[in-house]
Amino acid sequence: MANSWQRLAIFIPSLNGGGAQRLILKLANGFVERGYCVDLVLAQATGPYLPEVPETVRIVDLKASRTLFCLPALVGYLRQNRPIALLSALDYANLIALWASGLARVSTPVVVSEHNTLSLALEHARGWHKRLLPTLMRWFYPQARTIVTVSQGVAEDLPRVTGLDGDRICTIYNPVITPDLREKAKAPLEHPWLKPGEPPVVLAVGRLVPQKDFSTLIRAFAQLRQHRAARLIVLGEGVQRPELEGLVRQFGLESDVSLPGFVLNPYPYMARASVFVLSSRWEGLGIVAIEAMYLGTPVVSTDCPHGPREILQDGKYGTLVPVGDEDRLAKAIEMAMTQEAVPPCQESWQPFEVDTVVNQYLHALVG
Template structure:
């Protein structure tokens, strides 16, 4: 959302970033021309009343919402505010996978909520074709009403960040190749499969594994690396402000996720010129990697297949990614698409 706001600000459009609670490191990256509106709500659902008041007071041209709970609040608030503010509701994940893992109640309730609220949207946007298809199947909403707009991942300043030197001794000259994983240490990212695959890679050749991110699975992952005898070659230094610097110096970027919506980190790795290997999870990797032409795709939760793909990729010379493969993920492409949707809602 910050990248989208930056692109709109650069075109002279007034942008408010309306947040349930204005906190977090991303605030440091809010573009200078955008105004942050803090609704001072501890939870998204509690921001409903403040959002209604904001819409009545400011009467914005359109409201672009992001993530499932925020979409419902935005649609409901816009309807109650009575100002006719069109809502572009954006879905960032594979709905069936997300709701299934939140329990049977959520799996049954969410489709009903989507069918009730999403028809109020001027546009429903999914960040990948796979996520849009899944949303239609799991909610019963018409697929033809859904737009696909890839996240505005690639920005003019991105490549400069990728060229910076990462602060880690494993990138020194003469060290073994580094495999890189990035993401929250949670079940969705399935880093146990990556560590098991790495153990097989390490058995057959020198290599090291870095996993950037934090989350509740850290103790499990640490124990697994020790159990497999690769603890000395696995490091999890936590969240890093500039993960692109690590991508730019890594031998292979590996996405081991069980599910996604559109994995931003996979796009960033390609843009940084890094060779990639990914699970063929729902949704996004197959679209990003053009059915495997830009990087290997392997079955979900298959450490052996992942290890073989990593080994084959390490033996392959890096090649430049065609510009047209990255264009759909550029910021200006997404800004153009969202502005067309907003204009259409008039």
């Protein structure tokens, strides 16, 4: 148990987004339970997860209009509070955390964490990101105490793209499985499609962005729907909503496809769905697939880089299909619907338990 005066800081741009933000909240709560004071330092204190921050965690709002502009405020925070360690998440925030630490001239070690496959993210990046980000990471990431990646695939990709020393990189899975996850899954759910006696529901969860490739999922579902009754729910919000809604209309699926938007607690949907699908082109890990697997819902996932193959143990705990292959995806979804769901064994989700992961992060942060 840590002394109560020992302060850990976690820096992230905001609580907008998905997997990385949920990870941060679980880590913050885990650090508090170990006896640390925890500051959640945000460039902007915004986002749908803001009400989920535990009361035991102090929110520090740097009030910056953009993440880059919070650098002076972060320098001031480090000089004034001098946390025993600083954890940052996401590449741009990681760079700013390292710059702030250097400018503040404090002894606070910085641990940076990467949550996505950099090579593939850069393929879809615009502007200066594509040209400068790998160089900046190669120059400044060596100043970090440790570089954490959320999957082994991301750990292998990062040095290939940046030239970083692979020996400085360690893999720590996301803290997905928490004691309250099953309780959250039992929350009441009034969605009419998930009542007993209704056709089976295919569920997907994620931002409506090209990375998640929900257009391929909708096309696969259209094939499935031609010869069996089923429904598709996609929980999430994003820039591709108009495009995806247009695709639904194109296939005449308005009565069978629902895009309800962002849902703070997706677990009742996961627990009641017949099949969970991860259709991504790439991932850092694929948190939602772990959650669905833990709740006993059959998982069908693309074999995208990186994460799903690690999570599903080469197909042992779910079905893997090629990225962008709507025919194979449709067949895998139908097969998962017709097979009896098998409760997950503990070895399938133990690496993602919050206690395991919190201990690993504390080792990286404070030794």
